[in-house]
Amino acid sequence: MIKISKQRxxxxFELYKLVLYFHKRASQEFQRSHHMAKKRGSGPNKSQTIRDLLxxxxxxxxxxxxxxASKQLGEEVKPGLVYSIKSAQGGSKKKAAKKKTAKPAVGQAPSPSSNGGVDLNLIKEAxxxxxxxxxxxxAQAALAxxxxISKVLGK
Incomplete structure (x- = not known):
């Protein structure tokens, strides 16, 4: 008899755990469906205001x-938002300048490629x-x- 009562x-207990689990899930679903984010008012858009000022x-x-923008909208606008809008517009001149790669001067040996091999253009020139x-x-005589000549000229 003891074994039967322990099994019961x-x-x-297992049934009680299942009931608690489903009760918790049901309350979470209820909270998700009834507590939605509030919609922003129909006032001016921060991002558009920043774009106009830029x-x-x-x-x-x-x-x-x-x-x-803070003065115009009447609410706080942080500089981080301005930076993100500027970068989305591609308004940074410094980044555009960094993207340009320097070409080697005439007579200067091109650098090897990033994978450790020789650049295809160098092979074509050779x-x-x-x-x-x-x-x-x-060709070796011409290079010598x-x-x-470069030693005599000091270059």
Whole structure:
């Protein structure tokens, strides 16, 4: 008899745990369905206000734009929002300048590629030198003469 009562108690406990689980799930579903985020009023849009101010004064700093937008909207606008809108518009001149890569000067050896090999353009130029010089020995002689000339000129 003891075994049967323990099994019944265990089954009742498991049933109690299931009831608690489903009750918790039901209350979570209820909260999700009845507590939605509030809609923002139909007032002016912060982002659009910042875009308009950036168009009017593109040289102004983010702090100046944020202060002007705060004054215009009547609520706080942080400089971080201005930075994110500026970057989305692509308004940073510094980033555009950094993206340009410097080309090697005429007569300067190009650097090897990032994978440790030689650049394809360098191979094409070497092939053109070989064909123009008339063979590997003539190309080596031309390179040696160019090296001597650069030593004499001090370059």
């Amino acid at each position: 108690n265990f089954a009742a 168009a009017k004064t593109p040289d102004a700093s983010a702090n100046e734009i944020a202060a002007a 092939a053109a030198l070989l064909s123009h010089a008339g063979g590997p020995q003539a 003469a160019a090296t001597e």
